[in-house]
Amino acid sequence: MLGIVVSRADSASERIGEHLRSLADWEETTDDSRPDAEGGGAVYRLRDDEGRPDAELRVFDDLHIYLTGVEEAFDADLDCLAFVSRHAGDTGPLLTAHPTGNVGQAEYGGEDHRFARAAPGALKRVRESLDRYAPEDYDVGMECTHHGPTNLDTPSLFVEVGSDEAQWADDDAARAVARATLDLRDVDPTPERTLVGFGGGHYVPRFERVVRETDWAVGHVAADWGLDDLPEDPETYRAVLRRAFERSGATRVLVDGERSFLRETLADLGYEVVSETWTRETTGVPLALVERLEREVASVDEGLRFGALARDAGSVSESDDVADYTVLALPDDLLAEANGIDHETTLAAVRERSVAVATDEGGTRLAGPAVVPAAVENSSSEDDPVTPLVDALVGVLETTYDHVERGDEAVVVRDRAFDPDLARERGVSEGPAFGRLSAGETVEVDGRVVAPADVHRERERRFSLDALSDTRRTSSKDS
Template sequence: MKNGKMNDKILLVSSLVDPAGSLIHEEIRRILYENPVLQEQYQHRQFDERLIYIEPSSLTTDADLIIFLSRHASKEPRSVLTVHVTGNFGNAVFGGNPGTLTPAATDMMHAILNRLAKEVPEGYEVTYEATHHGPTSLSIPSCFVEMGSTEREWKDRNAATAIARAVIEAEPEGVISLVGFGGTHYAQRQTEITLTTRGGFGHIMPTRDLVYLNQAMFDEMVSSSGAEAIYIDRKSVTRDDIERIEEYASKRDILIVGQSDLQNMIYISLSDYRHIKRLTEESLAGSGITIHGKIQGSDLTPITIPSDLLFEATKTDPEEFTAGIKSLPIIHLSGKGIAFYPTFITNQENALRITNELIHLCVSILHRNCICRFDGDCLIITKEKFDPGKAASLGIPPGPLFGRLMAGEVVLHEGREITPSMVKRMTEKKICIPGWGT
């Protein structure tokens, strides 16, 4: 759920029977002792039992969120630092209640995971885990932060210090709250998204638990995570399950986003992005979008430049065109094998300026690579092209010699030197650009 740390009170919970959680807690206390100004923000509680079996009533607190400090255990040993929220999609095998989810500290998990990625000791990996185990039915947002998964890692003070620093230094900011579907217990795709975008996950339902998914559980995942959108790891989920999730999302009226969508949302809010997606569908249904510059989501309008001008410029030097639009406050549309459609989207106040800048960029690319002139409002592009007919008239057979001549090489054929200019012809193309004539 939406939670920050600026003024939040945080309850740190560990178990005396857990060597890893106790060591992490010890390191946090040490850091706080060295930084007294931070101490009032934290409350501390240690239990004599395993954390997964704690009753919610024993966690009564005036804190804003709870962070459980714990060991991580696995049937397949690995050196790992993890974060996750608790809950049971199905049976309560390891504490808590069946079919019950806990409010997720979504923003805090995003911040902690990113700090862990910076602090992680050599040999460890950092990852989300899918939602699992107790305690459940908590009233305030929480998360587990763990290290494992063997006794060697549980006693590793360097790993404990890394977690302690991550917990204390984590500062949630601008997180887009998500729930995730699909993947394995160690949520690789969701972790990658959180480490590269503003997208942060609350509850994550792995592929194995999709059997428990219905509309009620979907809604509970969304509300318990404070989710603004959902993400589906489509490569790990069947077509039938994808359609089922899409149906639940439609009934909930919540947006489904992919990794590329989240990468687009560097400077804009999710609500603005939804507006952009709607406008994109109206302008060119089914197209993909790439957002450049610091475009704002309101007061957007489509603009169009001559399609033949864009085609010639991007065919001549696609890298220069791509670099040229990178800093412009525009959205470019693509799809169906077309890298750039001639329709772009920008803010209304920038529409005329951006249209002119796009045209100027295209014309500049063509001027540098071709012979160009204006005839009224029309750009005349003159190009030299290889002429197979001329080559054949000189007795040159199709094949390697054609390729060498096209590459600008002089070739020798039947004792005669053939230059590229001897097999070229001049072509002209006229592109009309209203208002751009001399």
Template sequence: MTVGIVVSRADSASRAIGERLLALRDWERADDDASAARYRCGGFELREFEDWHLELEGVASAFDDPAFVVFASRHAGSSGPLLTAHFTGNFGAAEHGGADRDLAEACPNAHRAVVSAFAEHAPEDYDVGMECTHHGPTAVGTPSMFVELGSSESEWADESAAETVARAILDLRGVDAHAERTVVAFGGGHYAPRPTRIVETTDWAVGHVGADWCLDDLGDPREHRDVVAQAFAESGATRAVVDGEQPRLREVVADLGHDVVSETWLRETTGVDLGLATDLEAELGRVADGLRFGDAAREGAPREYVVVDHPDGLWADAHSVDADAALAAASEHALAYTTEENGNRVAGDIAFPDANAHDAYVAALASLLDEKYDAVERDADAVRVTDESFDPGKANARGVPEGPKFGRLASGHTVEVDGEEIRPEDVASERAEAYPRGARETVVRREGER
């Protein structure tokens, strides 16, 4: 299957992108009709049309079995130099092509690839982003998206920017239209900052986006649940992110059998088997309540794992030595761990892929204590620390006045009191403490990815 590329001769930016596409590859002219030029090049078919893109309903039929169709287009607005991509459809009345309350089939995986290519290759003064779903055509006949150069005449004539768009399109060779991990997005602004972040920083793709103004056009989602359902169906998604409260919309999404998830959840589950993520949330608590997934969760989905009552005391003492390293130890060795204080403190239960990973975690925390204590020992039950330190009570008993001499003794220096030498070891006491490692419980994970 090929990627179909739509170039509109009515659109100067589209023509510029089309010219760069033709210049960047060796294309074979595949027709004799100059009014409907067709070109083929390994994995691509490019067609030129006289009509505006918005008027090209059913355009997929003009191509030979395309996997998806890309509309090479201009973007018009006051957003300055911008490279953007979006899907087509109308959540409300069709004011710019397509049908009322109708959404075209999206190609979220291909869209993510284009946004990534834009971010990597955009000219220095160009922003990169994505837009909400906001115009036709709606009956394309195959997955599709608009890939745009904006936002005014000067940018539409910018050859370097047109070439960036062309190269991003050509990078789509062999890319699937759909992604296994796709969400739809509701709420927020037209230029969709949250969906853009999701596409750029997680392994989730984003399908249809209904910005705040789109939802205003939609009206009461309970009366137009078919449009909400279509957003999921045409995106290939089972989850949504929602900006703002939107209680009626959330009610409809839940009634349709879909989940509303947060951007944090998408970020945390990036690279994590979703069945494993579901099991760990059920076992330890929700991401929304502070659960975080460790590196081990991104290395595969074990059939069984070890859940441990987290050694809070050991971790807190290690955290006092090196906060970043204590957090990193949990991330490095655990499958998942519960946190407090906005993810800055590990506490509660923690899961490991096996007992060896648990041992490695305890060892990593214990190693941080080496610089704090005179001796750190580990055994099967606990980490035991011992330390000799300045004891003010013993100093008082030896007649040392509180003040500078206290400080010198605490710093390891000998002082003299009434002609008597007082050494640091004379006024030191040994402190010993044992930090339990945590009890283990083996949990067999349910099979199957959700």
């Protein structure tokens, strides 16, 4: 169930609460077991299509950041807590959201070096919803982890309207926050595909890109100013890092900036430091497959890129049941020829037919090997997963050569090409006529006509496919 916290000490929060109550058919009851100032009194509940309570709204007197014991006020087990609030700053009209906690000293509620339990899945959903509902003149963003409360074991987040009194009194903005908050009623607040973020400024564009553009969520984010506020005591430093992971439900981290000591400490603590490219490349790919291919083929940072077949296997599954696959070395000369013709098309064509490929030059050029589904025993050659891979390379060659034949043992190409020696034999020396002739124009030299056909030779090249059968390596999920 979603719990929603409104504060009477926050005019924007009260306004958002009014819009929340107007947007849905709430049941109003009275809770006499708690003081009105601590969430008692009027209580508002929503039910799902099957009649089960799935949202509850309570109002408190104190500012959200100083509240304690919030979870105790709600009647049912909570899945997520949303604090609707104002945002203060110099950012202009802004709708924003963030988890709470204090990386360093607690200046605005909560305890030093402590974190509330983050709700990365809810943060991802509400960021998307705020973008959809925001009034035209409002920006939408995310912030790093900051301020209290910190003593929350229910996944929680703040959803805010800012950044000054004009916006706090804006009904359109309040309604947008209310609508986005109601979208959290069915969200999984703690998905497995979650990262912790370290580094960067208070507003977190890098981590926000990950949330917007990949299927990864982000839990706690310790900005540079928070990390700089950590004590030099190694034990406390490491304990705070561990808490950020534990309270985010994550084992992977994205670091914004160099911070070599931080990276070394994270690795020493056993956390996986990933890149923004890694989050993009692994989107839609089962993590079990990511882990195996990074272990057995190459890492994403080393150039591993996932293909369409990694994402077409069905919905994202995090189980260990990964299908068998074959790691296939591509013939060097055939690959070099295709790359030389059009390396972008070559990479795109092979990725479309692969589970994954190895690349170089920053992930822009196919380097091999390629990973394909393991061949099915007794299947026809048309079912061989290698066939579409070779067909992809052949397709690139066909854009340049006149004739391309693909056999079982080789790909043979033929074309007619300008031969400078033939041109010279016919009296055409280097110069303008030579250039026109090579471009396919007929020229006249000393009263003699020289046609392009006179100075072209047919050439043939053979690209062996023997390496395909010699270098297959199959990995089994049972190995």
